[in-house]
Amino acid sequence: MTPARLDATFAALADPTRRAILARLVSGERSVLELAEPFAMSQPAISKHLKVLERAGLVSRGRDAQRRPCRLEARPLAEATRWLEKYRELWERRFRHLDVLLEEMKTKTTARERTKTRRK
Amino acid sequence: MNPAGTFKVTAQGEREIVMARTFDAPRALVFEAFTRPELVKRWLLGPPGWSMPVCEIDLRVGGRYRYVWRKDKDGTLMGMGGIYREIDAPSRIVSTEEFDEAWYPGEAVGTLELVERGGKTTVTQTVVYESRAARDGVLKSDMERGVAASYDRLAEVLASQPAR
Numbered sequence: 257m258t259p260a261r262l263d264a265t266f267a268a269l270a271d272p273t274r275r276a277i278l279a280r281l282v283s284g285e286r287s288v289l290e291l292a293e294p295f296a297m298s299q300p301a302i303s304k305h306l307k308v309l310e311r312a313g314l315v316s317r318g319r320d321a322q323r324r325p326c327r328l329e330a331r332p333l334a335e336a337t338r339w340l341e342k343y344r345e346l347w348e349r350r351f352r353h354l355d356v357l358l359e360e361m362k363t364k365t366t367a368r369e370r371t372k373t374r375r376k
Numbered sequence: 377m378n379p380a381g382t383f384k385v386t387a388q389g390e391r392e393i394v395m396a397r398t399f400d401a402p403r404a405l406v407f408e409a410f411t412r413p414e415l416v417k418r419w420l421l422g423p424p425g426w427s428m429p430v431c432e433i434d435l436r437v438g439g440r441y442r443y444v445w446r447k448d449k450d451g452t453l454m455g456m457g458g459i460y461r462e463i464d465a466p467s468r469i470v471s472t473e474e475f476d477e478a479w480y481p482g483e484a485v486g487t488l489e490l491v492e493r494g495g496k497t498t499v500t501q502t503v504v505y506e507s508r509a510a511r512d513g514v515l516k517s518d519m520e521r522g523v524a525a526s527y528d529r530l531a532e533v534l535a536s537q538p539a540r
Contacts, residue, residue, distance in 0.1 A: 353419035358401040
């Protein structure tokens with residue numbers, strides 16, 4: 257796993273059509289023709305997206321010369337997910353502490369306001 | 377404790393990471409918690425087992441900030457800092473983010489946005505990384521092990537990236 261590949265994975269995932277293609281491949285192999293069906297897009301346009309996904313290692317193509325079925329490759333996505341997960345864990349912990357701090361600040365602010373009101 | 381709830385992290389484009397979280401507090405308080413060193417120190421923690429001995433903030437355009445975390449077990453330091461490019465209190469801050477070489481090199485630009493609605497504040501942080509170098513350090517430690525994910529998990533990832 258190289259950072260360059262992680263970049264390629266995130267770049268490939270940045271496009272809604274490509275995400276939709278991946279989502280369809282979750283349930284199993286599909287030919288380009290089958291993949292193109294639900295999209296208002298020509299087969300060459302879909303093929304272009306598939307090439308990006310292939311380069312990112314997210315999709316592989318079968319050897320069957322006629323059909324060349326597309327298959328989802330789990331590993332790069334798992335790596336991208338893991339990277340995000342790690343980041344998320346750190347920030348989730350920070351934000352839990354921030355929740356506590358904000359509660360404390362709110363209590364203090366309310367107490368200060370009460371004192372002010374009493375002084376008036 | 378946290379009725380405000382869900383925290384979202386998404387990768388956007390090649391180098392952007394977007395985080396959004398809602399806090400059950402007015403914006404002015406959240407802004408303070410993000411910009412006053414004695415408050416920042418209370419929550420901007422490192423990984424478990426790390427403390428934050430240095431937190432300096434010079435909150436003005438062109439001013440610097442500097443954060444240092446310390447692994448208490450062996451004294452390893454991890455520092456970062458940057459320069460404020462835009463400050464629009466209490467709703468927006470744009471700053472550069474640069475980690476010391478020990479973690480990852482390269483500068484990133486972060487935008488912090490605070491929006492208040494009904495006494496709750498939604499904080500959105502967008503960080504644009506200097507691509508490869510920035511992700512390198514993180515990858516080195518964890519990616520080599522390799523992970524196999526189930527297709528369920530994949531579907532979840534895809535679902536969390538809604539088409540726009």
